[in-house]
Structure formats: structure tokens, C-alpha cells
Amino acid sequence: MSPPLIRPAGADEYDEVGRVWMESWVSTGLGEASDFLLANLRARIRREIEDGWSLFVADDRGTIAAMLALHVPRRYLDMLFVAPAYQGQSLGRQLLAFSRTQMPDEMYLRCVRENEKAWRWYEREGFVFEKEEIEPSNGFTMKYYRWKKAD
Template sequence: MTLPTIRAARPDEYDEIARVWMESWVSTQLSRSSDGLLSDLRARLRREIDGGWSLFVADDHGTIAGMLALHLPTCLLDQLMVAPVYQGRSLGRECLAFTRQQLPDEIWLKCVRENEKAWRWYEREGFAFEKEELNPQTGFTMKHYRWRRAQGA
């Protein structure tokens, strides 16, 4: 099995990307699927792109298997979402490797504290916990992580 290709997202894919984002988020069991959530994510996607996101997709022969949103000026991995049917197939690790190509020296990210599966994975991938902060917009406590390239690497 070959892994999907990671490439820049196209505007005509934004609705499908929002759907994959929602399905991945819902798979954490921290939210329920709904038309309202999908609408909010569609709007946020466009707003974040206008605000500087570089948006990428994991393309499996025309099927969007995941999405990756980077804010390059601040070295932020803002979103890494894998569609539930692709979870457990190393696609997240492939997306993270792609992120390290884009941000080779340092990466910051935030992860919902209750999403233990995700933050434990980031810790195994070499990210160091920095702090926790409440996100007043969502009500979730966010764990902040940082990865730095090893000296001499």
C-alpha cells in the first residue's frame, strides 16, 4: 500500500477538506458531527487561509485522506487531521515528516488536553510540553508543544 501524496490544497477542495476535518475531530469523541460544526469549519478554513495558513491535503488518488494546516511565519502546525478510515496507517507520521520539511528547525503546536491519544503521539514524536492555556473561544484547555531540530542534525 502506498501512502497518499501530500500536496497543496486547491480552493475547489475546501468543502471536502472541512468534511474530513470534522470527521477526524469527531473521531476524538470530543464533539458530535453536525451541520453546524461542518458550517463552522468551512467558514474557519477560509478565514484561516486568509490569515496566513498554508493548507495541504493527503491525496489518495483523488480522495482526501487528511489535511494539514501550517502557519509558516510562526512555525505553527495548526491542524493535522486524518480521516478516520485512514487512521492507523502511518499517514499522520507522513504528514509530520512533511511538516518537518517545511519547518526544519522548529515546530509549535497546540493540542486539546482531553485528546490524550494525540498529545501522547506528539510526545513520542519528539515534541516537548511547554504549557497549558484555556482557549476562551472553545472552552478547551490546550497543551502547547514545541519541537526543535537536534543540534548538529
């Protein structure tokens, strides 16, 4: 079976991308699924695209398996969420490799401190911890990371 295809998300897919985002976030144990959360994520997708997001999906023969949001001018990997049914299949690694084709020299990201599985994975993938700060909009402590291409 071929791996999912990474491609730009279509505007008609934003609602489904929001659902994948919510299910993946809930799988971390840091949040609970709700219609309110889903509506907020769906609205945020549209706002973030207006603010410069490049939104990609991993398409598994018509099923959205993951979402990836990059802000290329800022060299920022903003969101990488894999649907629970696709976790543990190296899809995150494929999305990260794709991110490096879009931002080949350097990129930044942040991760919720309590999401240890995620930040440990980013560290194994070559990201270096820079600082921690509380995010005022949600109260989470965020860990900030940087990846730079080896010289």
C-alpha cells in the same frame, strides 16, 4: 499500494477538507457531527487561509485522506487531522515529516488536553510540553508543545 500524495489543497477542495476535519475531530470523542459544525469549519478554512495558513491534503487517488494546516512564518503546525478510514496507517507520521520539511528547525503546536491519544503521539514524535492554557473561543484546555531540531 502507494501512500497518499501530500500536496497543496485547491480552493475547490475546501468543503471536502472541512468534512475530513469534522469526521476526524468527531472520531476523538470530543465533539459531535452536525451541519452547524461542518459549516463553521468550512468557513474557518477560508478565514485561516486569508490569515496565512498553508493548507495541504493527503490525496489518496482523488480521496482526501487527511488535512494539514501550517502557518510557516509563525513556525506553527495548526491542524493535522486524518480521516477515520486512514487512521492507524502512519499517515500522521508522513504529514509530520512533511511539516518538518516546511519548518526544519523548530515548530510549535497545541492540542486539546482531553485528546490524550493525540498529545501522547506528539510526545512520542519528539514534541516537548511547554504549558497549558484555556482557549477562550471554545473553552478547551490546550496543551502547548514545541519541537526543535537536534543540534
